[in-house]
Amino acid sequence: MAGYGLDLQLEVYGKGEVPDHPFSYEGWEQRAREVLDAGAFGYIAGGAGTEWTMRANREAFYRWRLRPRMLRDVSERDLSVEVLGARSAGPFMLAPVGVLSIAHPEAELAVARAAAATGVPVILSTVSSFTLEEVARESGDAPRWFQLYPGRSPELNRSLVERAERAGYSAVVITLDTTMLGFRRRDLENAYLPFLKGEGVANYFSDPIFRARLKEAPERDPEAAVRAFLEVYVTPDLTWDDVNAVREATSLPVLVKGITHPEDAREAVRQGVEGLVVSNHGGRQVDGAVAALDALPKVVEAVGGSMPVLFDSGVRSGADALKAVALGATATLVGRPYAYALAAAGESGVRRVVRSLLAEVDLQLALSGYRSVRELGASSLLDARD
Ligand SMILES: Cc1cc2nc3c(=O)[nH]c(=O)nc-3n(C[C@H](O)[C@H](O)[C@H](O)COP(=O)(O)O)c2cc1C
Numbered sequence: 001m002a003g004y005g006l007d008l009q010l011e012v013y014g015k016g017e018v019p020d021h022p023f024s025y026e027g028w029e030q031r032a033r034e035v036l037d038a039g040a041f042g043y044i045a046g047g048a049g050t051e052w053t054m055r056a057n058r059e060a061f062y063r064w065r066l067r068p069r070m071l072r073d074v075s076e077r078d079l080s081v082e083v084l085g086a087r088s089a090g091p092f093m094l095a096p097v098g099v100l101s102i103a104h105p106e107a108e109l110a111v112a113r114a115a116a117a118t119g120v121p122v123i124l125s126t127v128s129s130f131t132l133e134e135v136a137r138e139s140g141d142a143p144r145w146f147q148l149y150p151g152r153s154p155e156l157n158r159s160l161v162e163r164a165e166r167a168g169y170s171a172v173v174i175t176l177d178t179t180m181l182g183f184r185r186r187d188l189e190n191a192y193l194p195f196l197k198g199e200g201v202a203n204y205f206s207d208p209i210f211r212a213r214l215k216e217a218p219e220r221d222p223e224a225a226v227r228a229f230l231e232v233y234v235t236p237d238l239t240w241d242d243v244n245a246v247r248e249a250t251s252l253p254v255l256v257k258g259i260t261h262p263e264d265a266r267e268a269v270r271q272g273v274e275g276l277v278v279s280n281h282g283g284r285q286v287d288g289a290v291a292a293l294d295a296l297p298k299v300v301e302a303v304g305g306s307m308p309v310l311f312d313s314g315v316r317s318g319a320d321a322l323k324a325v326a327l328g329a330t331a332t333l334v335g336r337p338y339a340y341a342l343a344a345a346g347e348s349g350v351r352r353v354v355r356s357l358l359a360e361v362d363l364q365l366a367l368s369g370y371r372s373v374r375e376l377g378a379s380s381l382l383d384a385r386d
């Protein structure tokens with residue numbers, strides 16, 4: 001009868017003390033705003049251009065209404081999902097969020113510990129603040145994936161995925177939508193780009209192939225090494241050939257992240273990747289682009305069940321995750337929610353956010369009449385536009 005929801009309620013109400021942390025996304029965002037400087041906060045919070053797409057990501061959720069069912073005996077519930085062999089306690093994974101040292105000194109190490117403790121897999125960014133090996137050590141046996149930004153050097157791409165495979169990451173997520181940074185007004189106004197200060201480059205600076213490209217070691221000439229990183233990173237000429245070169249370099253399943261167009265989804269099926277992520281990068285790349293949730297149904301249709309379809313951009317609550325799953329997502333990724341919690345309260349903040357999400361999914365699921373997220377489908381929702 002117990003479960004994530006009831007456990008959390010009993011703990012909080014049982015103590016009878018006002019908790020020292022929020023339970024809402026907005027609460028964590030506010031805490032992060034209080035502790036971070038304007039540049040770091042703006043980098044995490046911001047979107048591209050007018051930030052219309054970032055807002056649209058949220059508004060898209062409001063158009064869908066859950067339709068609770070009654071009297072269906074939901075005393076036994078299973079929130080877990082399995083994606084390409086990685087089991088998660090709920091329909092969530094922690095999205096790749098780069099350069100987390102701007103949020104907290106323990107950055108991805110704290111996130112990896114929190115993910116392992118709560119049973120939710122983490123996807124480590126290429127541009128992490130600690131090396132992928134250091135993060136793997138904090139993860140222990142917990143499932144983890146590696147996100148790759150394929151750079152201009154096929155040898156370096158190969159080296160990064162080989163390192164990830166050796167370090168126990170069990171899938172590679174290739175992000176397609178950030179071949180260069182979007183037009184981010186907040187960062188321009190704050191003149192804030194953390195990579196220029198040598199943040200978020202740990203995987204490159206520790207890589208033998210990257211180091212071999214440099215005249216001087218990064219420890220001796222960090223500015224030149226950062227320049228070399230930027231040269232490798234920017235890839236407007238990226239094509240499916242680059243994706244396939246990465247696939248040939250690894251035996252791990254490969255997913256592509258950043259799909260919103262059904263034609264791209266069909267191409268992903270033709271190319272034979274193992275999964276995709278419907279995402280507009282949290283509205284950080286193309287202003288005016290379709291809200292990710294609005295793009296989801298057509299992508300799901302195009303994929304036709306041939307591979308897992310993950311979803312991100314705008315998930316803030318258990319209800320949001322259930323809506324995305326009802327629209328066909330296998331699971332969701334959350335980005336800013338845990339980045340803010342990390343900034344405000346380190347590892348324990350990330351744990352609390354994940355626990356809250358799990359508790360909310362559990363209660364929402366039970367009160368909507370479902371025993372498992374797998375039971376959700378089109379009939380679980382009402383489109384408010386109809
Ligand atoms: C500060 C920040 C850094 C990010 N860094 C990466 C990254 O390194 N690699 C990547 O694939 N996506 C990155 N993303 C995008 C997330 O993986 C994810 O798509 C997005 O945050 C989801 O939207 P949400 O923040 O609304 O949950 C980043 C997002 C933020 C907010």
Ligand SMILES: CCCCCCC(=O)C(=O)O
Pocket residue numbers: 098127178181195230233281284
């Ligand atoms: C020049 C490096 C850019 C890394 C982009 C990180 C990211 O995905 C984001 O900020 O969004």
